[in-house]
Amino acid sequence: MQLEIFQVDAFSTEPFGGNPAAVVPLQSWLPDAVLQRIAEENNLSETAYFVPNGQSYDLRWFTPAVEVDLCGHATLASAYVLFEQLGEQAQVLRFNTRSGELRVSRGADGLLAMDFPAKQPQALDAPAGLLQALGLSQAAAVYRSDDYVVVVDDAALLDPLKPDFAALSAFDVRGIAVTAAGRGFDFVTRWFGPRVGVNEDPVTGSAHTSLAPLWAERLGKTALTCEQGGARKGQLHCEVPGNGRVIISGRAALYLRGSIFI
Known part of the structure; x- marks a missing residue:
């Protein structure tokens, strides 16, 4: 074949x-x-x-x-x-x-816009061992949706992260996102998913169905510029129109x- x-x-x-x-x-x-x-x-x-x-x-x-x-x-x-x-x-x-009907449209500017269901992460206390597994001493906030979302105050903390992937794989979530405001974007993120066989994903569009509503609320904005990745990075544009959807666009x-x- x-x-x-x-x-x-x-x-x-x-x-x-x-x-x-x-x-x-x-x-x-x-x-x-x-x-x-x-x-x-x-x-x-x-x-x-x-x-x-x-x-x-x-x-x-x-x-x-x-x-x-x-x-x-x-x-x-x-x-x-x-x-x-x-x-x-x-x-x-x-x-x-599996997540229902997803629509992707193409704009005249070459951007492809994906219409996904939004998810609202719920705040919780950091699970025991999570910050240590990430190599972080503290976090501004921790949330849960499909992933744990760990918000830190300084975007400069992201690039040096060297997580313990064996320790992270013990947490019963799809993955772990570490995210911060700044560095020329509304927010930046790294995403780790050893439990699903991906130690680090350079750009995780699906994670932004949670990240975009979270940052829209924290920043008071409905249109957000985003970057994700460690050594390899990619850029996204997210819109949170308030109708239970997130529009995630990229090239x-x-x-x-x-x-x-x-």
């Missing part, structure tokens, strides 16, 4: 930036075990698969270890492949996913187009 594969750097204007994702278009679903093995072989934080379904597409995402409920950067990468590589003419793509760049032989 021969399958087409694309590797796209999402949330970047050029290759080697943002967050790489593999995208594999399918005409019908392969067995789940095969989808997981391909994702493991790709060894990227996410491999996305889509299958045409009428006027929409069914979309699924796999890390090297598990299938996940929502992935922003691989959704952006999938939309980029459809719009820019496969000749999709629609202005708005509709994806059927993408093609790195690779080839074939899988299985």
Whole structure:
């Protein structure tokens, strides 16, 4: 069997930036075990698969270890492949996913805008051992949604972080985001997900369904500029219109187009 594969750097204007994702278009679903093995072989934080379904597409995402409920950067990468590589003419793509229908539209300026459900993180006391595992002595606040969200007062604390990934994997959440205001953006973030097989994700679009509402409330803004990453970074624009949705926008760049032989 021969399958087409694309590797796209999402949330970047050029290759080697943002967050790489593999995208594999399918005409019908392969067995789940095969989808997981391909994702493991790709060894990227996410491999996305889509299958045409009428006027929409069914979309699924796999890390090297598990299938996940929502992935922003691989959704952006999938939309980029459809719009820019496969000749999709629609202005708005509709994806059927585990997280409901997701829509991605393309603007005249080249931005791809993803319409995702918003999540409001809930404040809580820092779980025992969390800050130590991150290498932090203190935090301004800690919240929980799909992830633990750790807010720190100084953006300069983010780049030097060297978490204990084995310790972080013991926490029963998808991942851990460490975030702060500043550094030329409304907020900046690093995201760690050893529990789902991704020690660090350069840009996690889905995490911004929680981060954007949190920072919109903290900063009193509905439109936010954002950057995520450690050594490798990407940029996003988020809008929180107050209707239970978050609009997450970014650009993408093609790195690779080839074939899988299985």
